[in-house]
Amino acid sequence: MTTTIIGFPRLGEFRELKFTTEKYFRNELSEAELLEEAKALRSKHWQILKDKGLTEIPSNDFSHYDNVLDAAFLFNVVPQEVQDLELSDLGRYFALARGYQGDKGDVRAWPMKKWFNTNYHYIVPKFEKGTQVKVASQKIFDEFSQAKELGILTRPVLVGPFTLLQLSDFEEGLEPADFLEDLVSAYQAVFARLAELGAKKIQLDEPSLVKDLSAQEKELFLGLYQRLLADKKGLQVLLATYFGDVRDIYQDLIALPVDALGLDFVEGKKTLDLVKSGFPEDKTLYAGIVNGKNIWRNNYAKSLAILEQIPTDKLVLSSSCSLLHVPFTTANEDFGQDILEHFAFAVEKLDELRDLEAIRQGEEELLEANQALFAKERVGQNKELAQRLAGLTEKDYTRLPAFAEREQIQAQALKLPLLPTTTIGSFPQTKEVRSQRLAFRKGELSQEAYDQFLAQQIDDWIKWQEAVGFDVLVHGEFERNDMVEYFGQNLSGYLFSKNGWVQSYGLRGVKPPIIWGDVTRLNPITVKWSSYAQSQTKKPVKGMLTGPVTILNWSFPREDISIKDSTLQIALAIKDEVLDLEAAGIKIIQIDEAALREKLPLRRSDWYEDYLDWAIPAFRLVHSSVAADTQIHTHMCYSEFTDIIPAIDNMDADVISFEASRSNLVILDELKAKNFQTQVGPGVYDIHSPRVPAAGEIDQTIAAILAKVPSQKVWINPDCGLKTRGIKETRESLVRLVEAAQAARKEL
Structure with missing residues (x-):
């Protein structure tokens, strides 16, 4: 039986990593104690995967904050001001993730963006003129070695070079191609070190391949991988994609000297058609057949119907993406069995992979039980609601009067000052x-x-x-x-x-x-x-x-x-x-x-x-x-x-x-170019960091906003809600916000 997953939840069954790390942030726990707790959590997770019968178990899918930030630290894509902080490696890591304000300096956090079409957010690295790409972290090696000591030979997981470049920012005057050679050398150094430690395979995650690809982007990808795969240092390379299909580059992918391809059969509209058009005999297909983003039980009959059409016997069944997007296990829920039987969280999805492979090996009773589940009528229809929806017309979607007239009416009714101040909620x-x-x-x-x-x-x-x-x-x-x-x-x-x-x-x-x-x-x-x-x-x-x-x-x-x-x-x-x-x-x-x-x-x-x-x-x-x-x-x-x-x-x-503060207000140029009519409140400070904006910082941000947006269209507010922040830092930050807005208003 050949089964695996792209990745596993990191926080723990009861969010142990969150609570332990928060103690570390409050200086209630030493760094050594935090690292030891994280080590124990990884061991627990690997043992679960082993006990559930996965034939390939990933490592380095764990992270103290974010996997893209991990890759940036691995390859030394860290600004000099952070490298110069007199902090430990982990301290500098968290400085970029959360910002740092203390006796060692004052550093703003890197920007944060959505991870493709999920509610997960990644930290956006930045390549600068002084960036020297090289292997600068031991995390991926240490975690592989930890698992090996437990008797588990893992498949290390790493954000691929193309996706890393696609998700990163670049200092003005630089472009991804400027770092191609150094990045390839650094990845090959990782390959060599892992092979030296006893690794047999490595997984390179390239979800950026499921997006629309320009000719230039395809050229960048192929340039990276032709160089990278010229010397795999003895490792088998799995190139994993997810969140869609790879229609723009499929023929190039199957021609590459990778050993395996991971494809998404859940969200990939054209994945099955692509594979049916031809799949090389010398490669293994990792078929993402169990949904890594939703919590409903897999319909085995539908999944098996897809698997039966795949024209290769070299097949590994996998989750469609990392299971970090679903809860840990249904075992800790209080739902009745009539409800619970319809759900599969991360641990239960491991069972589904095993079941699918077992059915393919002839265990028909598993399929029969699954079909019986899907034959049940789960919910009925609210007929009154259905009638209400059916009666909707275009009028129900149109607000009158038009925006320009409403804007004048609201100005008279609300009588707000220029640059009105508020919070997000x-x-x-x-x-x-x-x-x-x-x-x-x-x-x-x-x-x-x-x-x-x-x-x-x-x-x-x-x-x-x-x-x-x-x-x-x-x-x-x-x-x-x-x-x-x-x-x-x-x-x-x-x-x-x-x-x-x-x-x-x-x-x-x-x-x-x-x-x-x-x-x-x-x-x-x-x-x-x-x-x-x-x-x-x-x-x-x-x-x-x-x-x-x-x-x-x-x-x-x-x-x-x-x-x-x-x-x-x-x-x-x-x-x-x-x-x-x-x-x-x-x-x-x-x-x-x-x-x-x-x-x-x-x-x-x-x-x-x-x-x-x-x-x-x-x-x-x-x-x-x-x-x-x-x-x-x-x-x-x-x-x-x-x-x-x-x-x-x-x-x-x-x-x-x-949100605008972490992204340096880049959206404002586009608003101006598109003649955006709506009044706007670009966030003037980052609430996802405990850092209080320095004196004059918000004033400068407001000035930058007013340089691009008419003052009568501007509101002044933080990036987001303040639920997760402390009272002291919140009040200090908001006082500076109001003072800066009032100063700008007075100047106008």
Whole structure:
């Protein structure tokens, strides 16, 4: 039996790595203790993979923060200012991941972007004129050796050179080709060292190959691999791709002297057709047949039907991508068996791979049991909801009057100053906030006592925002555990796991809810606390909602209906909430679409028909019925938006805020070029770092924004919500934000 996976979750069954590392950040744990805990966690994970019968087990898929950042450190792609910090290797690593501010210096974190079409985020490396590419880290070697000492010969995993270059930034005047020779030499040095340690194979991850490739990009890829594979140092090379198909370069791939190719048969629309057109006899095909991104059980009959059409016997069954995108195991969940039997988390997906291979070897009873599961009717249809959706017309997706007229009406109604200041929504969720919410959920705190606590939190922060001088306030979202789960708890059709944590960025985990059936709103969700906050101040308080596309994208979606249909169901529910907020007197409503880009197809040819043609109208459906003087905001998190600016403008929001500080405001040039009409709030400081902006730093950022965007179109706000930050750093940063905005306003 030949089975493997692309990678395994890193945080641990109960997020052990997160909690251990946070202790290290708080100086409650030494670096040596942190490294020892990480070592134990890796050993545990390898043993699970071995016990589940995988014939090939990966290593170096573990990371203390991010695998792309690991590759940057491995190859010395680290700025000199960080190398000069008098810190340990791990200290410098975390300085680039999170920023550093202390007695050793002041370093800003590197930018962060979405990892292809997932909710995972990677740290963006930067090649500079002084970058000397060479092997500069022992991590990949140490982890291989650790597994070998346990009696497990692993297949080391490494971000491939093409994807590393594609995902990196370059100092002005430089381009990827400038580093081709040095990068090839460095990768070959890694090959040589691993072979010396006893490795037989290496996995090079090249997910960038599933995107649209230009002639120049194909030339770069082939140039890299023709040089790299000229001397494999005795290793067998698996070139792994995922998140789509490799139609642009398939013929070149199969002609390369790699020993194996990993292809995605789940998200790769054309993967099966490509392979059926011919696959070389001298190569092994790693078939990504078990979905690494969703939590539903694999339909064995469908998977086997695909496998039977693959024209090669040299086959290894694999996950479609790394399993870091799904929770650890269903073993820690409280669902009834009638529900649980439909789910497969990471550990259970190992069983599915083993089952599929066993069925291919003749164990038919496994197939029969799986077919019986899929023959069950899991959920029924909400006929009233179906009728409501069927009755939608173009009018339901169109807001009137047009933006230009609304902008003038809102200016008169809201009377906000130039460069209005606000935050994105949440304030720090302290240990006290979390403990009170937990006590209430467990029944240890009465509704009345919990409401009093929340009211006091809101009162304190409303008063603080007024004192500091914010123009548009927020209530802080202290009642919310998560921006999606909180809404899902008030919607029909949702289920919630107990321990279904998935890594989002760094050590941050999210617990995506599960869309089990048709979605409708059960009751008003946010009106109570938004109305209360507004009653405590004469300044406008934003109503805070999560948009339908983000709720869908940050949930585990159904597979029995389309994601378009699921999203429209959610849109109608959020539309009802918007209208209730407006009726309650909330005149500014923010509908976050932080994850708009997440399920955007990786190929431009699929963008509109397969996604934007329904995702953008779904957002418009939510706010199309509000009055002209109600101002609609939206917010987008860390991602790349420059190539979909027209689609974002077509959302027809009145104000959009987005991450900009880590990406050095590069989006502003594109907004200007595309004549973007919506008012904008580019984030002026990075909230994913504990670092407080230095004096004058935000002033410079605002000046850079005003150099490219008309002042009457600009809002001043942080990059994102402040839920994960501490109170002290938050208040210091926000005071500087308001002071900088007021200084710029005065100058204007």
